[in-house]
Amino acid sequence: MNAKEVMEIASFAGEILLSSGAEIFRVEDTITRICNSYGVECECFVMPTGFSTTVRNKNGEVYTTVKRIKNRSVDLHRVEMVNTFSRGLMEERASYKEAMDKLNSIKNMPYFSYRVQLVSAGFVALGFTKLFGGSFVDAFLAFLISMFIFYVKDFIQQYGFFQFLEFFISGLIVGLFSVIIGKLFANVSIDKVIIGAIMTLVPGVAITNGIKDALYGDFISSFARLIEATFIAIAIGLGVGVALILQISWV
Amino acid sequence: MMEFLLAFLGSFAGAILFNIERKNLIWAGICGGISWIVFKIIYIQTDRVVFSTFVAAVACGIYSEAMARRCKTPAFVFSIPGIYPLVPGITAYTTVRAIVDGRLVFAANKGLETIGTAGAIAFGVMLASTVFKFVYKVNEKYKNKPRFTS
Structure with missing residues (x-):
């Protein structure tokens, strides 16, 4: 060869x-x-x-x-x-x-089918909403929202826009849905729903890999990944924040 | 026990999102459960979020290195879903909420806590894995060295 x-x-x-x-x-x-x-x-x-x-x-x-x-x-x-x-x-x-x-x-290896991934995205939200002190209703709502944003994120990804738009829109959707639900049902705590639903978006891998790269001496890559993680976090926060501001001015 | 199951469920489902091999899924879920329980115990004792996250991350790292030796897979297969329950979702959300409400001092407070927690997770896991590798290598060297017995 x-x-x-x-x-x-x-x-x-x-x-x-x-x-x-x-x-x-x-x-x-x-x-x-x-x-x-x-x-x-x-x-x-x-x-x-x-x-x-x-x-x-x-x-x-x-x-x-x-x-x-x-x-x-x-x-x-x-x-x-x-x-x-x-x-x-x-x-x-x-x-x-x-x-x-x-x-x-x-x-080209497909491992878990799209449906399984969709449902498991929901279960991530369900588990963590309950873990962080939400009620069963909160957990179920987070389950639905999380499945929806998984679908939307995939949809945007197919059209190949820049990465932060996905996260911004996902955050915005989570915020908007939770705010609307909070309006409709009085006994739902929207904080818990939002926290559970954004769990599938958090850049855990980027942060861990960033620190790992630094420990192995690849400082440029480490910096790049940490910046990526920071901007993803900012994009999500911005999306949720916009929705919360809408809620405040709406009242 | 209920909390262990919930953390297990979250990590298990998260592991599916990361496309982990089927037979390792359950171990990854247990890793999430362990790190949450350790976090909870230390948090009740000391009332320090960042410190308890760090200890939990170290526990998670040790567990995943041990499982990696057993299952013959890279350790990140277990550690990445395992840190899911520790991710500072609540503090990050509180920060955003405080910024929206205009309480900037509180936001800075919470923001620093978020950054600290995120750093503590990453360093905890890495510390455990580096120490583990070091001990393993030293052990290996010791075994291969010809021994002189008097």
Whole structure:
């Protein structure tokens, strides 16, 4: 296998990892490991928004590729699969076609169906509303709202607007619905409903990964992720805040 | 016990959103339950939110590293759903509410608490995992070293 094909496999694996929310050191590790297992020298530079890889074979030929990552989501199972795949290459080298097929199947792997995800988004809200002291009615309302915003967020994501709009609109919807419900039924505490319903939006992974990157010495990536998390939080807060202001001026 | 089940439910459903392998789902849910119970116990004892979150995050990290060794998966599979109950949703919401009401001093107060809690979660989990890795490596080295017995 020539160096160019090795580079393609490695950068494809890196692309899958980075777009499923893996940490920087894991992406660098995987790319280097894949190249080394085919006996090719490799240097890579990874950032949350893209990466570049350079490989050099024994004859001194050099190939470089740059990948830009636009869509980032969280899919831990995919990260795990690519991790296992790259470790498997150390023991048994796959051919170019086999490796690409394997990675393609990992990339297109649907795991939980959309309906299951929708319902579980509801259950996240239900569990946490009850945990933070809401009544059963609150929990049920949060369940419905959370399912609705999961649908809306997915809908906006398909059209590929910028990320913060999704979170702003989701926050706004949560706020508006809770305020309206609070108007209609007197015994519902809208605070608890809002807190439960925004649980599916919070950028927990971005914060944890940001700190993790810093601990491994990737300070630029760490900063980028923390900024991302901050802006997501601000977008959600802004959405909820606008709805609350509407409530106050409405009374 | 009721609270453990609720935290379990939340983390379990959250784990489905993150697309975790089916057989690991239940362990991820238990991780959420453990971190909530630890948080609650420490919070009742000390009445300090950030500190109790930190301890709970450390517990969550230790649990997920131990499970990662057992199930042969990366530790983040358990730790990321596990920290779900600790996420400072209430304080963040209170901050927004205070800003909307125009109580800016209270908002700054609560905002700092939110940032502190978020940092405490991340550092707690990372601390546990780093210490775990360190101990593991030292142990490994110790085992491989030829021993001299007198």
